[in-house]
Each structure stands twice: as C-alpha cells, then as structure tokens.
Amino acid sequence: MTQLALVIDLNVCVGCHACVTSCKEWNSYGEAGPMTDFNTRGANPTGTFFNRVQTYEVGEYPITETVHFPKSCLHCEEPPCVPVCPTGASYKRKEDGIVLVDYDKCIGCKYCSWACPYGAREIDEKQKVMKKCTLCVDRIHDESLPESERKPACVMACPTSARLFGDVHDPHSEVSMAIRESGGYQLMPEWGTRPANHYLPRRKVRMTIHKDELQRADNPLKKEGELPALPADAQTLDEISSW
C-alpha cells in the first residue's frame, strides 16, 4: 500500500519560507479555492496556511543552534482527526494515504482540529471550513505535468532540497532510504498516530586533522621546506603511468 509523505531534512532547512509561499500560491487558486487572509496590512495579519516554518533556538548562549522547523499536516497512518469527524468530510485516501478534507461536506465544527495534536489543521475564517495540507494532491497525480514536476509545490520550491517526497512504504524509495540512513523520526511518537511525514535530524560533521596531515606529501611549491631528494634512478610519475 502506498503512503505518500514528505521527509524534511532539518540539517539543510535554512528557514527561507519558500515552501510556505509556494504552498500558499499553489493552493490559493484553481480547484482548491482561497486560503483567506485577513488584515493583511494591519498590525495583526492572520490567515490560513497549510505549512508554516517555525524557528527554535536550541542550547544556551554561546553554544546555540538555530533549528528551522517546517510543519504541515503529517498525514498520519492512524490519523486521530479522521474518526472524530461527524460528517465524514475528513478522510484518508486508501490509494495513497493522503488525509484530505472534503470542503463541501465540512460543517466547520473544528472537532478535527481539536483531535490533531500537531495543530496541522486551520479553519478558513471566510469559507468556514477546515483546511489542511493536501500534499498538493492536484499536482502529484496530474498526468499533464512532466514526471519531474509531479511533486508538492513546497518540494519544488525548496532551494536547499530540504524536502523529499515519495512513498514511505516502498523500501527502495528516496524517502525510505533517507529515513533509514539518516535516522528519520516522527513527531510526538507518544500518541501512536504514526505520522507518515518524517524529519531528518541535524547532523554534526566533525573533521579530525592529525599533525602529519598539515604538511602536504606532494609539495610542488616547497612551502613547508625541502623535500628529501629522490634517488637518481627513481621512476617518475610519467614513467609508471600509461599515457
């Protein structure tokens, strides 16, 4: 069974909000309808977003790190928002595991947003229906797009390739390999919701340089001093190589 999902690499996310704006742009027109904004030029602008990038400071000064943390619907494999919906407007698609809202059935009771521990659902204050990330369901199955563009808008927009998209149930997919090999994890595992979206942790890359490595073995400019002279009959590199 297919379970499409995003894998977000916190190691490379730079917090540029390109995913947020491209998501809003793609999902604000066409069949999806608006994601209404209010008070856009006022002191407290507000609106509906499927995807938000949050920023956390980890550690205490001076040893701190800034973690940019994009969060959208995690398309849980056990979505707590779906069974509580009284109208059946919230549903999880069998064929690709995407959790969707049928805007024409939603009565705007907000119960599904209460049932989501991640705060991934937001009501559209104008249309009065619940909205959430659709994984750009209208893009990813669109046969008229070239294969390389059948990806969510946020994935297409990410300048650092921090977002991967694919089937987490396929062990050979890019996302499954990334989860396996980079220690991908889920948010709030304590609630058993089994989010399909995974996050790749930040990775420390440390280099150990030994003292003898500071002097280059091959030293054409003689910067670190004279190299011992070769014996007179020693072969040169040109003589032992084939060209």
Added chain:
Amino acid sequence: MHPAFSVIFLTTLIGVGQGLFLALYTGQLYSLANLLPPQDSRSFYAFGGVIAVAFLIGGLIASFFHLGRPERAWRSASQWRTSWLSREVIVLPITVVSIALYSGLHFIGWTGPWFTVAGVLPVDATLVAGGLAMIAVLLLFVCTAMIYACLKFLQEWHSWLTVVNYLLLGSASGFMLAAAFSAWQGVGLVGFYGAWAAILTLAAFVTRGASLLRNRRLRHKSNLQTAIGVRHNHIVQMAQGATGGSFNTREFFHRRPRQVTRGIRIAFLVLVFPVPVVLLLLAYLTSSATLPVLAFVLQYLGLIAERWYFFAEARHPQNLYYQYVS
C-alpha cells in the same frame, strides 16, 4: 483550550434538561411504589417534560453557533460508527422526541395500566416511554462527555471522571430545577427533589474535585522535545511562522491571566456546590418557594463557570508549537 460559549451553553443546558427528566421519572417511579403522593399528570409531568424539552432544544440551538456551516448540520449524523459527536447528534433528537412523547402521553392522560408486573407494578404508556427516554438521556450524557474524554492527548479530559462529572453535574442541576419547579407549582415534592439534588451535588463535588486534583498532578506526555524531535534540555521558540495570530493561537488557548482562571475555579466551586445546598436547606427550614429557584439559578451560573474552566484547563499539545511570536 479556548472556551466557546456555544459549547458551554450546549452542554450545560442539555444537562439541565436531561437531569430534569430523570427527576420527573424518578418521582413517578417513587409514587408508583407509594413512596410519594401521586402528582397531576398534566400540570406536573407533562409541563415538567415540556420544560426539559425546552432546555434540550435551547442547547441544540446553542450548538449551531459552534458550526461554521450550520446549513450542513444534517450531515453530522453520518459517522456514528466512529465519532462521538455524530453519536451525540443522533441521540440528542431521540432524547428530545422521547421526552416529548413522555410529556405528551402524560398530557393526554394515557396513564391507565396496560398490565401489571408481579401483581404490584402497574405498567402504563408513560412508564414505558419514560423508560426509553431514560435510556436515551443516559446515552446522551455518555455521548456528550465522550466527545471530550475520547481525545487521549487532551489528558485533562481523557478520564472516566469526565463522563461521571457530566452525568452527576447534569443530574444535580436537573434535580435542582425539579425542586424549584415543585416549589413554584406548590406540590409537596420540594423536600424529595431537594434532598436528591443535594446528594447529587455532593457526589458531583467529590468527582469534580477528584478530576481537579487529578489534573493538578497531571504530567503531560508531550513537550517541546517530542514536539520537534530535538533532544536538548534547552529549546526556546524564536518564531512560530506568523507575525500576527493564527487559528492555532486563537482556538487552543484561553489567553486569560492565571488570576482569572483561578477566580473562575473558585467561583464555580462556591456557586455549584455549597451555595445551592445551603439555599435548599434554608428553603426546607423556612418553607420558602423562591429559595429553590434561586438555588437552581445560582447553580446554573456556577455550571457555566465550571464548563468554562473545564475547557480552559485543558492544555492542547499543539500549543507547544505556538509559544512565541517574533
């Protein structure tokens, strides 16, 4: 959570209606067993049933204000297999109809016994309709409370105490209204209903107090570390992804200072529990007809505060993601 007055009025008003019906039916059972003098079918049971139905419909009307798209409310009965909200949507009209039937049967006086059980218990149409209505009322208490109790990560609500509290607080307020109703009608049942109202109020005090103590000692399973999956003792949010507010910042936190929530807790602890019981005692001593009415009104005001606090107390884990606006 952010308390919504639509839901506060829904749950408290239907609680009163359900409790009042339970009181009427209990009174009828007692008088069948010759423990109470029989009451007039029309002016007491039928009229009382109408009041209960009025409270339930009042709650139903309040519930519509919670919906973004009330014109589609009819759809909400479809998912009864999984959703407690859907189950409530089904059981609430059944309760209204069955109490209305009970009231109507009393009104047209179908109180002639159909048959007699074991030679002592005459069964009539109102007894059967009332029995069905009682089942509906008890189911409705469970459905309403389970809407909240089934959300496992709202740990303040995820407890059997929630169901017991809805049952006991609703019943207590209903019996309190029954006492006020009997006092107003001038029938000699104020002592009976008043005593039951006091007993139910004290029982509710024990279980509501237990849930307050439980929630005070609660350890939340989620924290910022599990929320973003970073294992570090010191994590501070610098930006939540929006400069103004969002649905997430408005819906899941009451944004009232601690003094306000504490004041409302004290208010409901005083208004719901000791005040009505003392007023009932005074009414019993002075044979006053107005004090039971006052007791009901004050307890109902207290219940509004109680329900406000019930919502405000619950800490939704999504708030972990929305702690700081940069």
